[in-house]
Amino acid sequence: MSEIKQDPSEDADEKAEGPEEPAAEEAEAETEAGAEADAEADADDADAPPAPDPLLRPGNPLQLVRGTSTLAVGALVAFLLMALRPQYRVGVPLGLLAVLVATFGLLDLCGTFDDPDDRVEKRLALADLAAPLALLGGATLGLFVSVSLAVAGYIGPVVAGLAVPACFLAAVVGVYGAGEKLGAWEKDPAGKPLPLLRRHGFWLVTLVTLLYLPALGSHSLSDPWETHYGEVAREILARNDWISLWWAQDGWFWSKPILDFWMQALAMAAFGVRYRPGAMLSAVADGRTPFPEWAVRLPIFFLTLVATYLLYKAVARVFGRRAGFLGGLVLTTMPQWFLVSHQTMTDMPFVATMSAAMALFLLGIHEDTEREVRVYEVSVFGARYRLSSYHLVLGMIIACALPQVLYLLSRNFEILTSPFAIRLHADAFRSGSPGNCGLPGNQPCGDAFPVLKGLQPALQAILWIQALGLVLYMSWGERRAQRLYFLAAWFFAALSTMAKGPAGFGLPVLCCLAYIVVSRRYRDLLRLEIVAGLLILLSVALPWFVAMYARHGQPFTDRLLFHDMFKRAFTHVHDTNEGDDVGFRFYIWQLGYAMFPWTGLVPAALVAWLRRREEDCRKSDASIFLAMWFFFAFALFTLMLTKFHHYILPALPPAAMLTGILLDEMVQRSGKVKRAAGDFVQQYERALWGVAGIAGGLLVFFVGRDLVGAREGMLGQVRLLHLFTYNYKRPFPPTLDFKTPLLVFTCAAAVLTFALVWARARRHVVTALSAAAVLFAAWGIDVYFMKTSPHWGQRETVLAYNRAKREIPGPLIAFQMNWKGENFYNGNAIPAFVSSGKKFQDYVLDQKKKGVKTFYFMTEHGRMGSLANELGGPRVFDKLTTPELNNKFGLVRATFE
Secondary structure (H helix, E strand, C coil), X not given: CCCCCCCHHHHHHHHHHCCHHHHHHHHHHHHHHHHHHHHHHXXXXXXXXXXXXXCCCCCCCCXXXXXXXXHHHHHHHHHHHXXXXXXXXXXXXXHHHHHHHHHHHHHHHCCCCCCCHHHEEEEEEHHHHHHHHHHHHHHHHHHHHHHHHHHHCCCCHHHHHHHHHHHHHHHHHHHHHHHHHHCCCCCCCCCCCCCHHHXXXXXXXXXXXXXXXXXXXXXXXXXXXXXXXXXHHHHHHHHCCCCCCECHHHCECCCCCCHHHHHHHHXXXXXXXXXXXXXXXHHHHHCCCCCCHHHHHHHXXXXXXXXXXXXXXXXXXXXXXXXXXXXXXXXXXXHHHHHHCCCCCCHHHHHHHHHXXXXXXXXXXXXXXXXXXXXXXXXXXXXXXXXXXXXXXXXXXXXXXXXXXXXXXXXXXXEEECCEEEEECCCCEEECCCCCCCCCCCCCCEEECCCCCCCCXXXXXXXXXHHHHHHHHHCCCCCEHHHHHHHHXXXXXXXXXXXXXXXXXXXXXXXHHHHHHHHCCHHHHHHCCHHHHHHHHHHHHHHHHHHHHHHHXXXXXXXXXXXXXXXXXXCCCCCCCCCCCCCCHHHHHHHHHHCCCCCCCHHHHHHHHHHHCCCCHHHHHHHHHHHHHHHHHHHHHHHCCCCCHHHHHHHHHXXXXXXXXXHHHHHHCCCCCCCCHHHHHHHHHHHHXXXXXXXXXXXXXXXXXXXXXXXXXXXXXXXXXXXXXXXXXXCCCCCCCCHHHHHHHHHHHHHHHHHHHCHHHHHHHHHHHHHHHHHHHHHHHHHHHHHHHHHHCCHHHHHHHHHHHHHCCCCXXXXXXXXXXXXXXXXXXXXXXXXXXXXXXXHHHHHHHCCCCEEEEEEEHHHHHHHHHXXXXXXXXXXXXXCXXXXXXXXXXXXXX
């Protein structure tokens, strides 16, 4: 018994140790169970949908001290310049600089330059950017000085034609150099940096610059559009009123929105155009020949270039850089595009900004939804600023919205300098053309007051600053590239609305929504920044419309919206197509001339997208979007009853891009045709291209035959002018004959288009056809347009008067004229008699009683006989200009005893 009896202490130890094993096992089991549960939870998390993206991404902390001080300085300087009653030569340039400072301050206030470290792509100091920024600054200054000297007449057309493009291209190189230092530019497919001279975009910018800039401002404004709108813009400065527009002897101007006039007025003020009454060409008295056209047309060039480059980027993103370049080249060399780009009419601001919006949408829709833009840190005098594309997009929006807010605030605040005084007052403005109010044809000057007295400008400003604040709040932390593309697209749609009304955003929205429906990309509707986009429209596009309605009430909206928009769509307003078929074929007919020498390939390009539906999905989607853009634009303006030839301009960009894509495909698949059975599809495709070449060659030939005017009774060479002019019955100058060069270009285009049948040489044929198109554009701008513009304007006639009056002084009178060129080039300081008779005779008699013996008259050549009769037989009646100078208008000097 004693042997088997256990020691109590041992038993206690056993009891103590006994329960330990089951406890450990249970613990292990619990651990395993927990691990299994965690694994199951992880699996469930993996299967679960991702966490929803926050509605508004949080932004960086505010920079209250630094940002507010910069914003306050810039905004205060701009506001004070706007509130000053006197005008100063440096007012507009200094105001623009102040707005840029305020824009920078507002972005800094929002903390947008303080993105976190993990977003920074590259860090460098301002000294690292010294060379390219110095080049950019020097070139920009050179551009400013060159244009200013040309405007003042210190340099002539040849020097200006060399200096302005050279300075602009140097500025482009400076921008590229700064971006290269930052590492901002895209690399080649191998990930290596792409040199400037191998970038298709640079060569496209160079092509547009060298074609469009040299002769941009060296010839007369063309009536009626350029002279009409140029005079309205000049009156903005002469009247110092940036809201209510005045139109020489026709009173208030309510026919078009504001963008074109603001751009022209800003440029005229910045470059020193003499906009005062009688001063536009007054430099002739000092022995100089001024060219204010440089300032007037330069903003149109910039918009055209931006639109062309963005379209290139959009097509290049999907189809490759060569396709984008070819599309840009096709667009640049289409006659209606390059002619309207030299016109200060509202159509290019409307179409260029709308095209930019379309291109940005196309870029955004093919962008990775979550990719964020790259951030670059630059150290400036100890402060670090982190820059990205966000600042470019939001900066553009602020820089366009903020000055409108400040100007509205300044309408209730006025600063007088002699004697110094500051006063608050209700909005008041003046009618009439200052300095010209006593002249025949001009209404008396007088005070005017708003129709809606309760809607004061300062109250309007408060509304728009709230809209701008909401845009900034909604985009505060947004750094996704796709969303920024869409915000930029909304911005350009807002500018397009400011250029020509609701179609500016209506057509892009229609095309984008239709594209989303057709491609079934409904989720993209949530990414289009619709709420922020509408706020951008409110803060950028709407302030002027509301300010005009508050001042002028229903007569303004009746004229702009109902007469010049609604009635033009459903009735005939100012239609000049008497005797022409204005049905469905009208714009097909005009597009033939507008797209020469690419007319033969455009039809093939407009249907080639159907084949791409079976290939790459992205290419198919992009092609569908471009095709829909063309057909919507064509349908919209075809359905309108009022038809001007230039109305079809919105259809050119998509047609050109599709043509460039087709040319790129021809280049890609050029070469020897394989006979293998598996290549039947490729052989069939090349055969179709051959058929397109044959048909296209014939089509180009017949279009060119119309341009040449080979048969009696054909309009012929005037058709190119009809692409942007108004009076289609106006005769072409008999002293000009362009039939031979037009015939040469017609034969070259027809032969080269026909040569596309040769599959093995298509690459070389495309190159040759592109070269011929470039030569045609250069000839069209520098020869055809330069030589015809004196006959479609009044510059040379007014210059002849300014030279003649130096020898024999006397006043200039417009006899039975209403083309506004006589007003623009004289600063409206000209008695204008749209219709003559007793008023005209009494005025001349009254001037004779005051001792005036010599008068100068501008009138049409066919009305000089009736002018002599109404003058009652002056002692001397000299015709100082001939039809060789201007086939429509002439200058007459009449001397009485």
